[in-house]
Amino acid sequence: MEFHIKDPGLAEKGRLRIEWAAMDMPVLARIREEFARERPLSGIRIGACLHVTTETANLALTLKAGGASVALCASNPLSTQDDVAAALVAEGIPVFAIRGEDRETYYAHIKAVLDTRPHLTMDDGADLISTLHAERPEQAAEVLAGTEETTTGVIRLRAMARDGALRYPVIAVNDALTKHLFDNRYGTGQSTIDGILRATNRLLAGSIFVVAGYGWCGRGLALRARGMGARVIVTEVDPLKALEAVMDGFEVMPMEEAAERGDFFCTVTGDLAVIRKEHFLRMKDGAIVANSGHFNVELDLEGLREISERVRRIRDHVEEYTLKNGRRIYVLAEGRLVNLAAAEGHPSAVMDMSFANQALCCAWLVKHASELEKKVYPVPEEIDRRVAEMKLNAMGIRIDRLTPEQEKYLSSWEMGT
CATH class of the missing domain: 3.40.50.720 (NAD(P)-binding Rossmann-like Domain)
Structure with a gap:
């Protein structure tokens, strides 16, 4: 299948809704501009199993701007926004998701994404990676690394790593401070x-x-x-x-x-x-x-x-x-x-940080995946802090900086009361 969605005719409505969400996602917009210049994902195929929403659409478009080929399926049968799926297909991104799809179709869509032979997997709940490991273990050897968006998925992946079943490294995006302190709460x-x-x-x-x-x-x-x-x-x-x-x-x-x-x-x-x-x-x-x-x-x-x-x-x-x-x-x-x-999911402003982490982690993994073991890793601290700084800048908020004397005090043990 090139794609499988409810109705390609919904694309214009979806495009407008994606644009509306983008207005409240300034960090991801800045990353998209950076990706378009530097193309850090050129030649990389990304298989994503995420909620097909306006915010996810902006992530997919950012990854595409970075040079990636992205294929997307739904991580929940009832979370797909059909107009958003149509808009992404119109942008040349294969989507396999229909709101209300049954269990058989849900897993057929996951397998359609796996058929694109991704180099990176991107999960929200670990259904993509668990299907890959259970049904196509030989294909898992082709994957460089993956990311996981949510608590449930991280729990499953840590269990896989503990049992020695995980075949490639995965970054737990859910555990980034700029994700769970804001998106989750x-x-x-x-x-x-x-x-x-x-x-x-x-x-x-x-x-x-x-x-x-x-x-x-x-x-x-x-x-x-x-x-x-x-x-x-x-x-x-x-x-x-x-x-x-x-x-x-x-x-x-x-x-x-x-x-x-x-x-x-x-x-x-x-x-x-x-x-x-x-x-x-x-x-x-x-x-x-x-x-x-x-x-x-x-x-x-x-x-x-x-x-x-x-x-x-x-x-x-x-x-x-x-x-x-x-x-x-x-x-x-x-x-x-x-x-x-029953609603539209998280507000765009918090998904801005979550998906900024996703995008930057993908670029980081392209460079560093070969150095990692087959286990679950935290988001690199420099990415987490950069996302926080970018969000503050987008909000027009400035903060203090440590003076050289303060930095010396915090790193020494000689100075007392």
Whole structure:
């Protein structure tokens, strides 16, 4: 397949939306100008499995400006923006993604990207790299290196490295400070609330909002829910994160207790079966349940079906499960990423930093991949700091610099009080 999208006729609408997003992505725009001059990716084929959004489109165009041949598929069946896919195809970038595609088509699209024989892989959730390793191990030897965008994918890749299964080095872009401190916290916080409100049009003020997981995404979501007037409960398995949530002013308790109290529930853990049958059975009539972790496994939907006597679609992105006890549970976006399935994903301003890291890491890997072992690496500190500096410059913000005396003091042990 040269490409597989819903409708090439949507290209003009997509082009305008990509342009709108670009207005709030000044760091990536500067990198694109630099790439166009220096062409650091000339001759490099990049296979990307990412959410096909306006922000991703600007990343793909930046990589193309750097000389790369880019092929793109979706990292989630419900996150594709079909007009954006059409616009990228019109720009000569093969895209294999259709919003709402079934599982078979989803993996056929991943294999179509692998058919382009990429030198670099770019993942959001590690489905591309896991498919490559499981089904085409001989092809993995052709890959120089890869990058991974999200927490779930990094967890999977570290497990592969630990088991000796990883066949090439991968940079965990998710772990860059300019990614997870901003994208995960402010991006997930805002976009998840946006998705829940678009799907339900319910009032958050005065409600009880249960956040499962207090990593950076959970912190952002709890913060934004409280900002909308909700009373927030946090559930955790990590005592340090639970303690932090308490110190941040949130109630903390097991999901078993929270299930009886919550009006809204949202999982952001990266693990499976966080909300299970026993929790659904305790929920009040009308409880709204969503997920903003990468995969829909965070909600035990099979278990929910087992205890339900009827399931119906009551409005866009809302499925009503009527339990055998008569109570109704409302699941948003089929349990998939609610911020992308029911809304548009993270704001462009935070994806600007995330995708700046992606682009610069690709150029860095072209130069240094041969020096690396087959394991997961952090984003080089110089890239992380450069992205932060570029973002501050774009915002018109200046900061202090250390004086020579201060630098000497910080690097010495002789000087005391």
